[in-house]
Amino acid sequence: MMNKQNLESILNDCIHCGLCLPTCPTYRETGLEAESPRGRIMMMDAALKGELKSQDSFNEHISTCLGCYTCETVCPSGIEYGDLLSHCQTELLKPSHSIKTSILLKIVNRPWLLQLFGFLGALTQRLKIDVLLTKISHQFGGFPQLPFRGFKNSALELYPAIGEKVGSVAFFTGCVMDNLYPNIHEATIRILRWNGYEVHIPKSQGCCGALHHHVGQTKNILDMQKQNIQAFDFVDTIIINSAGCGAELKNYPEGFASKVKDISEFLYNINLSVPENIPTQKAIYDAPCHLIHAQKIDLQPKHILPKFGVELMDFPQSNLCCGAAGSYTLDKSTMSNEILKTKMDDIQNQSKGGLIITANPGCQIQLQKGADLYTENKYSVAHIIEVIDGIYANDSAYADAFKK
Numbered sequence: 001m002m003n004k005q006n007l008e009s010i011l012n013d014c015i016h017c018g019l020c021l022p023t024c025p026t027y028r029e030t031g032l033e034a035e036s037p038r039g040r041i042m043m044m045d046a047a048l049k050g051e052l053k054s055q056d057s058f059n060e061h062i063s064t065c066l067g068c069y070t071c072e073t074v075c076p077s078g079i080e081y082g083d084l085l086s087h088c089q090t091e092l093l094k095p096s097h098s099i100k101t102s103i104l105l106k107i108v109n110r111p112w113l114l115q116l117f118g119f120l121g122a123l124t125q126r127l128k129i130d131v132l133l134t135k136i137s138h139q140f141g142g143f144p145q146l147p148f149r150g151f152k153n154s155a156l157e158l159y160p161a162i163g164e165k166v167g168s169v170a171f172f173t174g175c176v177m178d179n180l181y182p183n184i185h186e187a188t189i190r191i192l193r194w195n196g197y198e199v200h201i202p203k204s205q206g207c208c209g210a211l212h213h214h215v216g217q218t219k220n221i222l223d224m225q226k227q228n229i230q231a232f233d234f235v236d237t238i239i240i241n242s243a244g245c246g247a248e249l250k251n252y253p254e255g256f257a258s259k260v261k262d263i264s265e266f267l268y269n270i271n272l273s274v275p276e277n278i279p280t281q282k283a284i285y286d287a288p289c290h291l292i293h294a295q296k297i298d299l300q301p302k303h304i305l306p307k308f309g310v311e312l313m314d315f316p317q318s319n320l321c322c323g324a325a326g327s328y329t330l331d332k333s334t335m336s337n338e339i340l341k342t343k344m345d346d347i348q349n350q351s352k353g354g355l356i357i358t359a360n361p362g363c364q365i366q367l368q369k370g371a372d373l374y375t376e377n378k379y380s381v382a383h384i385i386e387v388i389d390g391i392y393a394n395d396s397a398y399a400d401a402f403k404k
């Protein structure tokens, strides 16, 4: 928790220039000062001084903030807005998230419950009940074909490198990613092994706490940190392919945080094997906020993708939130959908259809939902790892190495 002096000093750094306003998704939608970073900072200042005019209005405007950190990136005064928001959520806000979010938070750090919900979700899809559910609520849209089993339970503890071993890493499987996108985990491990890394999967790892942190429910976060710090004690490098979890893990104590590498950050820094004679394709890259703003990873994916034949199209709004933001789609579904609609309009102004690439499960679901709802299915959405793995798979040696 920050002390009052630190908070006051951050708040005093705001020069009220307003440069952050046009990049704030909630301000873009509403045009309201109270829905902008500057307006929120002024309310936080008042709350800290005990001068709030209305606690309800404060709760409302702070809880509509996506926690996307875009304002931090553009602020000329270097305001650490994320720290202010975290303090507000834990110390100054009345908890107000929905029952759906409360259930989600309970599920994600109970692996057996997560497995059960994953299984039921997969069954719902196989029975085509999901089609009906999507008609009832947008909240069921955008999901991938769910597996009956998550990744970690059936994973090995160690995957050897292919060819000469150049290093050893451990892999953080997470909870949402593990149960929704096990195929992307498998692809990540194939890519690491193909590039000479053995990959450890510590079975005692658990939820990182990102979703809890996002809504200010920090009560059990120290326990989650302790569990993961112990589970990954034996390695120097921890790979993660979910931007939201990566940002959270980089907030752990320094000894652990410095080991965490997003997969694109890692691949950018190694001697990455690049296949020859690869087909080219155009795509839009939409940067997850927790990658570009929270982790400051921007150039790495844009540098790697062209090596795999991807011609990235201009997309100036790539750095703006898609409205996914952890459990925001559950708590603030109307605003979340408005932001998504704007994102899809921005995408359609730049391209006529095709591939959208991202690097976070929440964004992947949200963008796929946006593509289905607002673009007449003109787009498909993929994780950067799916694209790289797909190109590698054109090489028969790669395909043979991982034949089951």
Ligand code: SF4
Pocket: 013, 014, 015, 016, 017, 018, 019, 020, 021, 037, 038, 041, 071, 074, 075, 076, 077, 078, 079
């Ligand atoms: S850009 Fe920074 S200094 Fe300017 S209003 Fe926004 S938060 Fe304040």
Ligand code: SF4
Pocket: 023, 024, 025, 026, 027, 035, 036, 037, 040, 064, 065, 066, 067, 068, 069, 070, 071, 072, 081
């Ligand atoms: S974190 Fe995002 S939504 Fe919140 S004030 Fe900053 S730019 Fe706006």
